[in-house]
Amino acid sequence: MGMQDFLGVLPELVVVVTALLAILTDIAAKERNASAAKNVTVLGLAVAGGLAFVSPGDSKMLMSGQVFNDGLTEWFRALFAFVGIVTAIYSPLYMKFRNIRLGEYYSLLTMCVFGMMVMASAASLLLFFVGLETMSICLYVLVGLRRNDPASIEGGMKYLVLGAFSSAFLLYGMALIYGGVGSLDYAVISQTLRESSSIGPMTISGIALLLVGFAFKISAVPFHFWSPDVYEGAPTTITALMSTGAKAAAFVGLIRVFGQALAASSEHWVMALSILSALTMTVGNVVALKQTSVKRMLAYSSIAHAGYMLLAIVTGTRESFAAASFYLIGYALMNLGAFGVLMLLNQRGKGDYSFDALRGMGTIHPVLGLTMTVFMLSLIGIPPTAGFFGKLYVFSEAIKEGHLTLAIIGLLNSAVGAYYYLRVISSLYMAKPEGDVAVLQPMSYKFALVVSALLIVMLGMFPDQLVQAMLAAIP
Amino acid sequence: MLLTLCIAVPAVAALLVLFLPRTAPGLIRWFSLGASLLAFAVSLVVYANFQVGEASFQMVEKMQWIPSIGAEWHLGVDGISLFLIMLTTLLTVLCILSSWNSINERVQEYHFFFLLLEAGMVGVFAALDLFVFYVMWEVMLVPMFFLIGVWGGQRRLYATIKFFLFTMAGSVLMLAGVLYVYFHTLDPETGKHTFDLLMATDQSKYALDVQRWLFLAFGLAFAIKVPLFPLHTWLPDAHTEAPTAGSVILAGVLLKMGTYGFLRFCLPMFPQATLEFVPWISWLALIGITYGAMVAMVQKDMKKLVAYSSVAHLGFVMLGTFALNEQGLTGSLLQQINHGISTGALFMLVGVIYERRHTRMIADYGGIAKVMPVFAVLFLIVALSSIGLPTTNGFVGEFLILLGTFASNTLYGVIATSGVILAAVYLLWMYQRVFYGKIVHDENQKLKDITAFEALPILVLIVLAIWIGVYPDPLLVRMEPSLQLILDRFQQGEFSHLMGVLP
Numbered sequence: 001m002g003m004q005d006f007l008g009v010l011p012e013l014v015v016v017v018t019a020l021l022a023i024l025t026d027i028a029a030k031e032r033n034a035s036a037a038k039n040v041t042v043l044g045l046a047v048a049g050g051l052a053f054v055s056p057g058d059s060k061m062l063m064s065g066q067v068f069n070d071g072l073t074e075w076f077r078a079l080f081a082f083v084g085i086v087t088a089i090y091s092p093l094y095m096k097f098r099n100i101r102l103g104e105y106y107s108l109l110t111m112c113v114f115g116m117m118v119m120a121s122a123a124s125l126l127l128f129f130v131g132l133e134t135m136s137i138c139l140y141v142l143v144g145l146r147r148n149d150p151a152s153i154e155g156g157m158k159y160l161v162l163g164a165f166s167s168a169f170l171l172y173g174m175a176l177i178y179g180g181v182g183s184l185d186y187a188v189i190s191q192t193l194r195e196s197s198s199i200g201p202m203t204i205s206g207i208a209l210l211l212v213g214f215a216f217k218i219s220a221v222p223f224h225f226w227s228p229d230v231y232e233g234a235p236t237t238i239t240a241l242m243s244t245g246a247k248a249a250a251f252v253g254l255i256r257v258f259g260q261a262l263a264a265s266s267e268h269w270v271m272a273l274s275i276l277s278a279l280t281m282t283v284g285n286v287v288a289l290k291q292t293s294v295k296r297m298l299a300y301s302s303i304a305h306a307g308y309m310l311l312a313i314v315t316g317t318r319e320s321f322a323a324a325s326f327y328l329i330g331y332a333l334m335n336l337g338a339f340g341v342l343m344l345l346n347q348r349g350k351g352d353y354s355f356d357a358l359r360g361m362g363t364i365h366p367v368l369g370l371t372m373t374v375f376m377l378s379l380i381g382i383p384p385t386a387g388f389f390g391k392l393y394v395f396s397e398a399i400k401e402g403h404l405t406l407a408i409i410g411l412l413n414s415a416v417g418a419y420y421y422l423r424v425i426s427s428l429y430m431a432k433p434e435g436d437v438a439v440l441q442p443m444s445y446k447f448a449l450v451v452s453a454l455l456i457v458m459l460g461m462f463p464d465q466l467v468q469a470m471l472a473a474i475p
Numbered sequence: 476m477l478l479t480l481c482i483a484v485p486a487v488a489a490l491l492v493l494f495l496p497r498t499a500p501g502l503i504r505w506f507s508l509g510a511s512l513l514a515f516a517v518s519l520v521v522y523a524n525f526q527v528g529e530a531s532f533q534m535v536e537k538m539q540w541i542p543s544i545g546a547e548w549h550l551g552v553d554g555i556s557l558f559l560i561m562l563t564t565l566l567t568v569l570c571i572l573s574s575w576n577s578i579n580e581r582v583q584e585y586h587f588f589f590l591l592l593e594a595g596m597v598g599v600f601a602a603l604d605l606f607v608f609y610v611m612w613e614v615m616l617v618p619m620f621f622l623i624g625v626w627g628g629q630r631r632l633y634a635t636i637k638f639f640l641f642t643m644a645g646s647v648l649m650l651a652g653v654l655y656v657y658f659h660t661l662d663p664e665t666g667k668h669t670f671d672l673l674m675a676t677d678q679s680k681y682a683l684d685v686q687r688w689l690f691l692a693f694g695l696a697f698a699i700k701v702p703l704f705p706l707h708t709w710l711p712d713a714h715t716e717a718p719t720a721g722s723v724i725l726a727g728v729l730l731k732m733g734t735y736g737f738l739r740f741c742l743p744m745f746p747q748a749t750l751e752f753v754p755w756i757s758w759l760a761l762i763g764i765t766y767g768a769m770v771a772m773v774q775k776d777m778k779k780l781v782a783y784s785s786v787a788h789l790g791f792v793m794l795g796t797f798a799l800n801e802q803g804l805t806g807s808l809l810q811q812i813n814h815g816i817s818t819g820a821l822f823m824l825v826g827v828i829y830e831r832r833h834t835r836m837i838a839d840y841g842g843i844a845k846v847m848p849v850f851a852v853l854f855l856i857v858a859l860s861s862i863g864l865p866t867t868n869g870f871v872g873e874f875l876i877l878l879g880t881f882a883s884n885t886l887y888g889v890i891a892t893s894g895v896i897l898a899a900v901y902l903l904w905m906y907q908r909v910f911y912g913k914i915v916h917d918e919n920q921k922l923k924d925i926t927a928f929e930a931l932p933i934l935v936l937i938v939l940a941i942w943i944g945v946y947p948d949p950l951l952v953r954m955e956p957s958l959q960l961i962l963d964r965f966q967q968g969e970f971s972h973l974m975g976v977l978p
Contacts, residue, residue, distance in 0.1 A: 363581070380643075382617060383610040392650070396544070399654045407654075411647035418643045419636065422620070426632055430624045467543045 007056035008069045011048040011077050012117050018044025019110035026103040037106040041088045045113060049081030060475065061123060065185060068123045068256075071473025072325070076120035076252050079329055083245040084113035086336045086452075089444050091237050094343050098235065100145055112138035112241065116249035125174045125184040128253055132170070132217070135246060136163050142241075143234040155233020162226040166216030173209030176202050186261035193264035207262060207269055211276075214258070217250040218306045221279040228287075231299035236346065239295065240339035243302040244332040251306075251328055254313050255321045260475070266316060273314050274406055281307030281413040288420050294342060295353040297420050298335070301379065304417060305331055308410055312394045315401045322470035323393035329466065330386030330459055334378040337452040341372040344445060348436045355423055360433030362425075367446055368439070369428050374453040376421040378460070381414050386459035393467070477521050477534050478550040478601045481560065482594050484514040485567070489590035492583060500582035507586040508571050514593065515564040525557055530956035532603060532673070545662065545669040546606035554957030555738055555808060556600040558950060559731055562815045563600065566727045567593040569932035570720035573823050576928075577719060577830055578626060585626060588618035589720070596728050600735065605653045606670040609646070612696075612732065616642055619721070619729065627716040634709075634716035641709040645696030652692030656744070672739075679744040686748035693740050694752070700733030703756070703793060704763040707786050714782035719826030722778065726785050726822060727815035734792050734811055738804075738961065742796070746964050749799070756797045761890050763790030768897035772904070777825045777835045780905055781818060784861065787894060788814045794891055795876035799965060803879020804958040809950060810872030813943065817861040817869055820936040824854050827929050831922055837905060842914035843922055850925040851910045853933055858902045860940040863895060868943035 006013075021044065022037045029036035052074050056062070062069045087109060095105070115135025122128035140163060144156020178184055180203030181192045193199065212223065219227035231239045258269065284304030291297040305327075312324035345361055345368065346353060362369025378387030391414060398407040459466060488510030495503050526533055532551030540548045552560065571589065578585050595618070598611030616639060624635035653670075660678050662669040669675075681689060699706045710730075714722050742749050767786030774780040792814070795807025827850065828843075829835050844851035856867075863869035873895060881888035914920055925933075943950065 377617060383613050388610075388613070392654075393544075395650070396654045396657070399651065400658050404651070404655075408648070408651050411651055412644070415640065415643040415647045419640055422636055422639055425620075426624055426636065429621065430632055430635075462541075464541045464543050467541070471543070 004056045005062045008062040011051045012114060014044060014048040014051060015110055015114040019107045022110055023104060023107040035092045038088050038092050041106040041110055042085050045081045045084045049078045052077035066123050066127055067121050070475045073121040075473050077117050079248060079332060080113050080116040080245055083332055086448050087237050087241045089448050090340055090343055093442055094237050097347050102145060108138045108142055116245050119249040120252040123186050142238045143230055145235050151233040155230040158226050159230045166213050169209050170213030173206045173213055176206030180206055186256060189261045199265050204268055211269055211272060214254055215276055218247060219303050220276045220306055221283040224303050228296055228299045232296050236339055236343045240336050244335050248328045248332060251309055259313055259316055259321055270314060277307050277310035277314055278406060278409050280310060281410055285413045285416045293353045294355055298338060308394055311398050311406055311410055315398045315403055318474045320397040321474045323397050325470045326466055327390035327394055330390045333452045333456050334375045334387055337371060337449055338375040340445060340449050341368050344368060344439055344441060347439055355427045358427040359431040362428030364433055364437050365439060371449040371453040372428060373425050374456055376424050378456045380418045380421045384460035386456045389460050389463040479536055481514060481517045482598050484510060485590040486594035489587050492587045497583050503582050503586050504575055507590060511568045511571050515568050518561045518564040521552060522561060525953060527952050528956055530960040545667050547604050549604035550601040551603045552601060554954040557953055558812050559600045559735060560597055562812055563596045563728050566723060566819055569935060570723050572932045574720040588621050592618040599732050603672045604670045605672055609653055612646060622721040623713055623717045626718040631716040634712040637709045638713040641699050645699035648692045649696035652689050676743045683747050686745040690741055690745040690748035697733040697736035701730060701789050703759050704766055711779055711782040715778050719822055722822040723819040727819040730789055731811045737796055742961050743964050753797050757794055757887050760790040760793035764891055764894035768894055768901060772901040775836055777837055781821045785818055791873060791876050795879055798879035798883040800879050800882055802875045805951060805954055806872050806875025806879055808954050810876060813868040813872045816936050816940050817857060820857040820933050821861060823933050824857060827925055837908050839916060840909040842912045843919050844910035846922045847924045856937050858906055862899045862902055866944045868940045870944055871947045
């Protein structure tokens with residue numbers, strides 16, 4: 001491993017060291033300072049995020065072709081670091097009022113981010129799988145963290161079983177592709193597929209199994225059944241992490257594997273992916289409509305958003321991948337923010353996540369109300385927000401490439417989605433508050449929320465820089 | 476810079492309102508009034524600089540916005556948008572005045588949303604870039620959602636979500652249309668796709684079946700906004716539940732965005748499809764005219780009555796537009812302004828008595844002309860202008876529309892004329908039940924007459940109504956060249972074989 005290789009994976013190395021330091025800090029500080037581990041995590045991830053853009057030269061491949069060193073890697077590393085930081089910032093207060101005390105929490109969180117980073121930079125199916133499993137194993141533990149809560153245990157169990165199931169699909173698919181193509185490297189797969197006149201049944205079965213595995217991981221309909229229960233049962237900080245970070249990591253994988261490595265065989269899977277996309281948007285939205293819990297609503301709506309992003313994979317051009325990346329970044333900002341507000345409001349009274357629990361909160365807590373309104377408007381896709389531009393970008397690329405029907409299904413779905421997001425805003429502002437209204441609002445939360453909201457509006461008004469950056473990042 | 480200023484003044488003022496102290500509602504009101512007056516003053520400068528006789532866009536501004544997709548900050552004004560912009564800036568001033576005493580809760584947010592709404596509305600009418608247009612079209616939804624949802628009546632939640640979803644459903648389809656047009660428009664200079672409306676219009680040579688789909692995609696969004704029967708059901712709910720100023724803006728400006736959309740996009744860009752859809756839209760407009768009037772007649776709630784009368788009035792506007800001749804188009808554009816003035820004033824008047832009695836039921840009144848004589852006179856003048864009595868604005872507009880309609884299709888003209896009579900019936904009947912006869916409810920004995928402050932915005936509108944009724948020329952000379960330009964597209968060679976439909 002040369003110097004260049006070392007520099008190239010420096011962010012990942014920093015993250016691993018951070019994970020170790022976090023657990024050591026927690027042991028050293030013990031009960032005296034519960035947020036010491038958090039501080040280490042935030043600091044370490046911030047350094048890693050900063051280092052994400054340190055380029056070790058022009059080479060696009062590192063580690064003998066196993067690791068990508070391109071713009072996509074850089075941006076998504078930074079995004080995962082950001083998601084990790086925000087999750088860590090949200091954690092102490094949430095753990096306190098939920099009575100969770102687990103020393104390994106921050107360490108697991110950091111390792112989870114490490115897994116995501118590996119998924120984004122992997123240049124072979126094998127390394128991708130290693131990243132995926134690293135992330136998933138940490139998440140299995142984190143989801144079942146509230147050991148006294150049956151919902152959390154159920155969520156953890158479901159996630160473990162179905163996660164293992166989908167990993168098996170992926171692994172089997174990879175094995176078949178290896179059998180068919182003779183390599184697990186994206187570059188070799190891509191080249192072999194391009195050069196071969198016909199694709200054998202073994203490869204095709206491999207692709208099909210990979211598709212199912214991915215569909216499980218991004219919770220695309222009809223492989224989504226686990227996700228609402230898991231999202232609901234998991235500690236809200238982890239739900240936020242899963243719906244943004246884990247989802248984004250799986251999507252980078254999709255872009256790399258289906259969008260690039262398997263691009264030459266697209267005629268075999270584009271139809272299946274189109275159907276998945278249409279189903280995912282529609283079912284996610286329709287089921288979200290009748291939820292009474294905001295947390296569950298966000299879970300279903302995140303299925304719907306996965307459907308919109310799948311449309312970009314179906315479109316399959318560089319521009320559409322840039323659009324999906326833009327969307328993922330915007331989505332991470334708004335969804336993390338939405339969960340952040342929910343966590344704060346959830347401290348009150350019965351601590352439920354029902355729409356009714358939000359009544360009148362917008363007027364009483366102006367910062368929470370205002371930022372939540374921005375997040376919801378962005379999730380609907382109202383300009384000038386990142387959500388609007390992301391949708392516009394994804395749909396316009398789809399229309400350009402002739403996927404008009406899918407684009408219209410998506411557009412109509414986003415109108416349907418408006419209803420349940422609006423319900424949040426209307427609960428916040430258009431009803432009288434009841435019961436206990438006091439809410440602890442640490443500065444760090446407020447800071448994260450306000451920065452996210454401002455970024456969302458800025459990205460909506462001046463998206464050009466990020467669009468250009470994403471276009472440059474897609475290889 | 477004038478048009479940008481027209482959008483920026485209310486937008487910046489809206490943000491500044493947020494920094495004023497919440498505890499000083501008076502200061503917030505004065506500040507908002509000042510800002511809206513400034514925006515109105517800017518629009519007067521626009522009017523003063525407007526070249527009469529010029530058909531194309533004036534005071535055009537163009538700046539890079541999002542180069543990667545070719546969206547530009549591109550604004551301009553022609554005879555079609557000029558008065559709609561002025562109507563917007565004027566009505567905003569009057570609305571802020573009319574809510575001076577009636578809005579006492581969350582004054583800061585109210586004015587924030589109102590100014591934001593103004594910026595969005597001016598933006599819609601001034602946009603010469605499809606992207607800017609769409610952004611402004613959507614931006615406006617949010618303040619309106621809040622204005623109805625927070626300061627509205629009993630069933631405000633239902634009304635506001637219904638309003639939002641109806642509009643949203645239309646506008647997402649419009650987005651698909653916008654994107655399709657975008658990918659079929661090339662900037663000759665850069666060779667890239669562009670959202671430029673002028674280029675899009677010039678290059679719009681779509682095949683007939685494509686035109687049909689695009690007409691429907693755009694048209695559905697506009698028809699919902701208008702609202703054209705049977706897409707009108709959100710309107711009575713939204714109108715009834717909105718606070719007075721919200722209803723005024725909703726009727727005065729928001730509905731016009733739909734009719735404006737037809738004029739600006741559907742007619743010039745999809746002329747063949749337009750010709751095909753003439754009978755469909757005309758019949759829906761006719762149903763709107765008669766159905767709206769008949770439903771208005773049986774309303775027990777005054778505000779609902781005025782709301783349904785809007786459905787009827789907008790039916791006239793649509794009918795005039797799709798007469799596709801000069802009188803019809805001019806009349807319908809003029810009538811758009813007139814409806815903003817007259818119906819705006821009607822909503823304000825209903826607001827005045829609602830403030831006093833907290834009921835809008837016709838049955839709760841009767842004979843109040845005795846206790847509120849000045850109010851009764853103002854109400855009568857406004858009602859007559861809404862009916863279209865000669866020497867009021869409504870007459871000029873309806874007259875031109877009917878002329879245009881008769882010229883293109885006699886049957887439509889006959890049916891529409893009967894709608895004029897129905898309008899007289901429901902408004903005068905309501906007037907009689909509210910103002911004449913004996914005072915049957917004791918509470919009404921002590922009703923205070925309208926104050927000078929309350930009357931001020933209504934008087935402004937009445938002066939305008941009569942001015943336009945007597946001397947509409949300054950409006951007509953500015954409108955006609957731009958409208959003629961639209962008609963020219965129908966006269967161009969390639970559609971000549973379809974011109975048999977036209978007079």
